[in-house]
Amino acid sequence: MSGTPHDHYASGHDDQAHDHDHDDHKPVNEHDDGPPGEYEIMSRAMQELLEQKGIITAEQVTKRMEQFDEEFPYHGGQVVARAWVDPAFKQRLLADGRAACAEMGAMLEAERLIAVENTPQVHNVIVCTLCSCYPRALLGMPPTWYKSRNYRSRVVFEPRSVLREFGTVLPDNVTVRVHDSNADMRYLVVPMRPAGTEGWSEEKLAGILSRDTLVGVTVPRLPA
Amino acid sequence: MKTIPSDIGGEPAGPVDTIDHGMRHWERQANAFRSVVQLKKITCTDELRRAAEELGGRYKDMQYFEITTSAVRKVLIEKGMFTEQQLQAKMAEIRARFNVPDEIESPLKTAAKK
Amino acid sequence: MSGSASLKSTYTPAPEHRFKVGDKVVVKTAHPPGHRRTPQYIRGKQGVIERICGAYPNPEELAYGFDGKPERVLYRVRFFQTHVWTGYAGPANDIIEMEIYEHWLDPAGAQS
Numbered sequence: 001m002s003g004t005p006h007d008h009y010a011s012g013h014d015d016q017a018h019d020h021d022h023d024d025h026k027p028v029n030e031h032d033d034g035p036p037g038e039y040e041i042m043s044r045a046m047q048e049l050l051e052q053k054g055i056i057t058a059e060q061v062t063k064r065m066e067q068f069d070e071e072f073p074y075h076g077g078q079v080v081a082r083a084w085v086d087p088a089f090k091q092r093l094l095a096d097g098r099a100a101c102a103e104m105g106a107m108l109e110a111e112r113l114i115a116v117e118n119t120p121q122v123h124n125v126i127v128c129t130l131c132s133c134y135p136r137a138l139l140g141m142p143p144t145w146y147k148s149r150n151y152r153s154r155v156v157f158e159p160r161s162v163l164r165e166f167g168t169v170l171p172d173n174v175t176v177r178v179h180d181s182n183a184d185m186r187y188l189v190v191p192m193r194p195a196g197t198e199g200w201s202e203e204k205l206a207g208i209l210s211r212d213t214l215v216g217v218t219v220p221r222l223p224a
Numbered sequence: 225m226k227t228i229p230s231d232i233g234g235e236p237a238g239p240v241d242t243i244d245h246g247m248r249h250w251e252r253q254a255n256a257f258r259s260v261v262q263l264k265k266i267t268c269t270d271e272l273r274r275a276a277e278e279l280g281g282r283y284k285d286m287q288y289f290e291i292t293t294s295a296v297r298k299v300l301i302e303k304g305m306f307t308e309q310q311l312q313a314k315m316a317e318i319r320a321r322f323n324v325p326d327e328i329e330s331p332l333k334t335a336a337k338k
Numbered sequence: 339m340s341g342s343a344s345l346k347s348t349y350t351p352a353p354e355h356r357f358k359v360g361d362k363v364v365v366k367t368a369h370p371p372g373h374r375r376t377p378q379y380i381r382g383k384q385g386v387i388e389r390i391c392g393a394y395p396n397p398e399e400l401a402y403g404f405d406g407k408p409e410r411v412l413y414r415v416r417f418f419q420t421h422v423w424t425g426y427a428g429p430a431n432d433i434i435e436m437e438i439y440e441h442w443l444d445p446a447g448a449q450s
Contacts, residue, residue: 032249036322039293040250045314046297047257049306056260064256064263109262111394114414129233129377131273132288141255143244147288153237156379156434157423165240172429178419180233183375183437184394184412217242227371234379234423274373274401302403 073140075106076188077209081202083115084193090117097188101138108137110186116179117190118219123174124189125163125216127155128181135186139211146215156180166217189216196222229283230276251289258296267299275299352393352411355440361387362446363415365438373401376442384446385417388435396439411440 032040050056079101083090093100097113113135116124128134129152134142145151155162159176163169170176179187191213197205212218247255261267275295276283283291301308357363367382375397390413395406419432426432 036250036318039254039290041315041318041322042297042311043250043254043257043293044318045311046293046300046306047253048318049310049314050261050300053305055266055305056257056264060260060263061253061256064259065252068252068256068259109259112391127233129379130228130230130375131276141247144246145240145242145244148240149232149235149284150237151240153232153235154240156233157419158427159432160428162240166242176428176432178432178434180377180380180434180436182377183397183439185391185414185437227369228374228378231378233377268400270373270397270400271403273397277373 068136068141072137073211074206075101075104076135076138076211076214077206078202079104079106079138079188080190080209080214081205083190084197084205085202090190093190106137108135108186110135111184112186113138113188114179114185115188115190116177118192118216120192121173121175122177123163123168123170123216124177124179124187125155125159126179126181126187126189127152129153129156130180130182133181133186135188138186138188139214143211163217166212168218189214191216191220194220194222228277229280230273247289254289254293254296258292261296261300266303266305267296271299272296275302352390354393355390355411355413357387357390357413357440357443357445359387359389363387363413363438363443364446365415366442366444368442373398376438377436380417380422380436380438383417383422385415385421388414388416391437412437413440413443414438415443 036044047056047058047061051058079093082104083093089100089103092103093115094117097115098108098111100115101108101113110133118124127146132142132147132152134146136142151162156178159178160170163176181187191209193205194208197208208220208222210218210220213220258272262269262272272292272295275298276291278298279286279291279294286294297311300306301311306314362384363386364384365376365380365382369381390411393409393411396408396410397406400406414435415438416433416435418430419426419428419434420430422434
């Protein structure tokens with residue numbers, strides 16, 4: 001391959017259409033409007049029953065909500081930013097993702113993490129067709145589209161069309177490598193580091209590693 | 225030959241809505257509760273997946289957190305953590321709490337506003 | 339694609355594994371009821387072992403409250419998209435990979 005890596009990624013969207021990328025970590029509503037639904041009541045009832053039996057506490061559930069909101073969504077970007085600046089760490093991440101994440105304090109629920117690296121020749125994208133398996137301890141909760149029937153059904157057999165809907169257009173000489181996260185592994189995409197980020201701090205690099213880039217539906221771009 | 229309602233890879237489907245619509249508050253509670261139940265080793269991912277699949281024909285018309293909440297319910301009852309009757313009674317109690325007229329502040333509403 | 343395939347894995351050893359990296363395999367065409375992690379669309383398709391993930395409790399047993407012993411060897415198998423989907427619209431080098439337990443795999447050429 002010749003040329004700079006990012007020659008590959010023509011954008012099918014204008015920048016305006018990508019604004020949602022920057023909303024990845026927006027806080028969610030503190031409570032819902034309207035009367036509670038049947039499943040909300042069911043879930044609260046189950047929690048209270050287990051609290052009454054002394055099996056769990058409300059504090060444990062609240063703590064977990066906070067972790068999902070405030071902690072987990074940032075781990076993935078931090079891990080990949082470290083991999084971008086530290087080649088030895090990147091090798092450890094690619095060899096054994098779970099152990100490398102643990103070095104940085106990110107403990108996965110799943111057995112193993114497989115980190116897959118984008119190169120000028122290969123673009124990786126992750127899906128779970130059977131449910132919605134996702135590295136939650138690294139990326140927080142999956143976005144709506146990841147759980148959607150349309151994404152789960154289609155990205156396995158027409159990945160290039162689906163990527164185009166996210167504004168990611170790949171030429172035919174780049175292999176699209178789809179990973180169906182169908183059993184016990186979890187996956188994280190290590191995107192290519194864009195030109196123009198030389199000398200950036202890990203924190204600044206993590207800022208361009210949106211959730212969507214780490215699932216592989218978009219690629220990191222410099223702020224306009 | 226399809227035996228599992230969640231096994232949808234390869235089915236024709238429409239364009240992907242690429243916007244993340246976030247989570248409602250109750251979904252955050254449901255997710256955190258499910259996660260704590262797993263951390264306590266009361267159940268595991270495979271049991272929850274299986275319980276979700278056993279929703280059968282209902283699966284395709286349900287939202288994600290409706291599916292996961294139904295799966296948790298099924299597994300917890302299977303494991304004798306509570307009975308269906310106990311769950312129904314508790315749900316009635318919570319429903320009644322929500323039905324407190326607005327001029328009398330429901331403790332639950334007060335908690336939610338904090 | 340040879341670059342990422344040659345990556346050394348530090349995963350759980352599975353000394354008893356039946357297949358090695360690079361072996362050609364076929365996913366079984368079977369439709370047993372119950373909880374299965376082998377997607378329908380990949381059953382009957384031929385691929386290549388990409389890596390050995392290790393031995394894990396059998397999810398088909400864990401799903402019903404059993405302990406999943408004996409553990410089963412889990413592989414990542416790589417398939418050419420053109421071998422999976424009739425009329426795949428992308429280039430011939432596009433691939434899809436997923437995890438398949440050993441008891442769902444046969445050596446290529448040996449299937450009946």
